[in-house]
Amino acid sequence: MFTSLRTRLWFTYALLIGGVLFIVGAVFFIFLIRNPPAARQAYLRLNLIADLIQRSEPALENATKDQITSALIRADQRLEARFAIFGPDGKLLVDSRAGSATAIPVQRISLNQAPLNPNLQYRDALGRYWLYTLRSLANGDVMLVSTIRPSTSLAQIRDDLRPLIQAGILALFLALFLGFWIARWISAPLQRMANEAHTIATGQYHPIPLEGPIEVKNLAGAINEMADKVQTSQKSQRDFVANVSHELKTPLTSIQGFAQAILDGTANTPESLRQAGQVIYSEADRMHRMVLDLLDLARLDAGTAEIVHSPLDIANLLSGVVDKMTPQARQAQVNLQADINTLPDFIGDGDRLAQVFTNLVDNAIKYTPSGGKVQLKASQVDGQVEISVSDTGSGIPPDELSHIFERFYQTDKSRRGGSGHGVGLGLAIAREIVLAHHGTITARSDPGQGSTFTVLLPVAHPDDSTLVKKGKNN
Numbered sequence: 001m002f003t004s005l006r007t008r009l010w011f012t013y014a015l016l017i018g019g020v021l022f023i024v025g026a027v028f029f030i031f032l033i034r035n036p037p038a039a040r041q042a043y044l045r046l047n048l049i050a051d052l053i054q055r056s057e058p059a060l061e062n063a064t065k066d067q068i069t070s071a072l073i074r075a076d077q078r079l080e081a082r083f084a085i086f087g088p089d090g091k092l093l094v095d096s097r098a099g100s101a102t103a104i105p106v107q108r109i110s111l112n113q114a115p116l117n118p119n120l121q122y123r124d125a126l127g128r129y130w131l132y133t134l135r136s137l138a139n140g141d142v143m144l145v146s147t148i149r150p151s152t153s154l155a156q157i158r159d160d161l162r163p164l165i166q167a168g169i170l171a172l173f174l175a176l177f178l179g180f181w182i183a184r185w186i187s188a189p190l191q192r193m194a195n196e197a198h199t200i201a202t203g204q205y206h207p208i209p210l211e212g213p214i215e216v217k218n219l220a221g222a223i224n225e226m227a228d229k230v231q232t233s234q235k236s237q238r239d240f241v242a243n244v245s246h247e248l249k250t251p252l253t254s255i256q257g258f259a260q261a262i263l264d265g266t267a268n269t270p271e272s273l274r275q276a277g278q279v280i281y282s283e284a285d286r287m288h289r290m291v292l293d294l295l296d297l298a299r300l301d302a303g304t305a306e307i308v309h310s311p312l313d314i315a316n317l318l319s320g321v322v323d324k325m326t327p328q329a330r331q332a333q334v335n336l337q338a339d340i341n342t343l344p345d346f347i348g349d350g351d352r353l354a355q356v357f358t359n360l361v362d363n364a365i366k367y368t369p370s371g372g373k374v375q376l377k378a379s380q381v382d383g384q385v386e387i388s389v390s391d392t393g394s395g396i397p398p399d400e401l402s403h404i405f406e407r408f409y410q411t412d413k414s415r416r417g418g419s420g421h422g423v424g425l426g427l428a429i430a431r432e433i434v435l436a437h438h439g440t441i442t443a444r445s446d447p448g449q450g451s452t453f454t455v456l457l458p459v460a461h462p463d464d465s466t467l468v469k470k471g472k473n474n
């Protein structure tokens with residue numbers, strides 16, 4: 001029955017309100033029954049009477065016990081108070097209601113009490129409470145003046161409480177209605193969120209409206225954010241698969257075409273056979289390189305690619321890259337220059353970093369027309385090694401600059417570059433390797449003027465204490 005949040009909340013409110021009303025009612029009921037203001041009033045009256053009688057004591061100085069008794073009985077009838085006199089030994093000598101009321105429980109009355117203690121009371125044999133006050137008399141006796149403690153009858157209480165009970169019932173209904181409304185206010189957005197989450201699971205997505213209490217709003221915001229991320233990641237997965245298929249389709253189609261030509265005899269001269277073989281070989285090689293790159297990326301993504309962190313001479317590594325690329329630059333008639341300052345000891349993966357800078361220099365040469373210049377600079381800046389590769393090539397349009405590190409991204413110009421160009425995975429891999437070294441890679445470009453790629457690598461990283469580590473997340 002109480003499985004939903006709404007009914008539970010509502011039941012809790014009802015229980016709380018009912019509990020509070022019951023406690024307040026019970027305390028009020030006890031207060032009315034005991035009626036402390038009336039008791040205080042009665043006690044003041046008793047003291048006034050006691051003082052009055054005490055003052056008229058000299059008139060009874062030579063009176064007999066019977067005379068005193070009848071005087072007290074008369075006073076009792078007139079003033080409606082019970083009088084008793086105790087001898088110095090605590091013995092009850094006179095009682096104005098002896099015989100007509102229950103006896104005074106003498107043993108429970110301490111005659112040495114402070115006379116003005118308002119809490120003095122005794123309980124008679126019928127269970128009624130009597131308030132009393134004491135006065136010492138000149139002859140050493142003690143006078144007790146008492147009256148039944150006033151209390152309110154149940155019928156009277158019922159009358160007094162009626163408006164209060166009515167107001168209580170009204171408040172209870174009002175509170176139950178409000179409780180129901182509040183429970184709905186809290187639970188409705190949660191229910192909507194659950195429905196939305198179901199819709200997201202089926203592939204449709206509508207952002208959840210941010211309403212209800214702040215915590216519920218925060219939860220809705222977090223779910224929206226998560227759904228956005230899931231969508232983005234699903235989209236990039238779809239794009240990735242589409243890109244891979246596209247990149248594989250082109251070489252496969254040309255391999256298929258040339259193989260067909262060999263099989264059906266269309267390529268029948270030694271020259272055309274050689275050309276078909278050459279195309280099949282270079283397309284297969286391109287696919288092979290792409291698959292290797294994809295495997296590499298997958299390993300870097302999963303953190304299973306081995307990144308060796310060992311001390312290395314980065315200046316030496318960069319000179320090696322420049323030496324290796326010089327023949328390619330010479331062939332492209334591009335002037336490749338190096339400006340490498342003294343660099344601090346560095347810890348990292350030499351092969352992987354060489355892969356990054358080879359890719360940057362390779363791109364720079366590829367996208368720089370003959371007669372252009374490519375420069376590799378390295379220096380130490382604020383505890384970091386800064387390596388930049390700049391060229392005087394075609395440059396990258398500003399709207400494409402932010403995408404070039406994405407997988408398979410190629411600018412329109414480079415797509416037309418022919419089979420010598422890659423498939424747009426080089427910079428994505430370079431970025432993963434730099435990230436695995438806790439560094440950053442950025443690109444700047446003025447279209448028509450050239451581009452500059454800058455890699456910043458921290459010299460010492462706290463994680464580098466162990467020399468051999470695995471994966472970018474280590």
Ligand code: ADP
Pocket residue numbers: 359363364367391393394395396404409410411412414415421422423424425426427428451
């Ligand atoms: P690719 O294998 O196509 O070179 P990369 O990931 O290395 O792939 O580069 C992605 C794209 O970035 C390239 O296709 C090219 O459009 C652009 N790019 C990279 N380097 C340069 C450069 N130095 N000058 C101009 N464009 C560049």
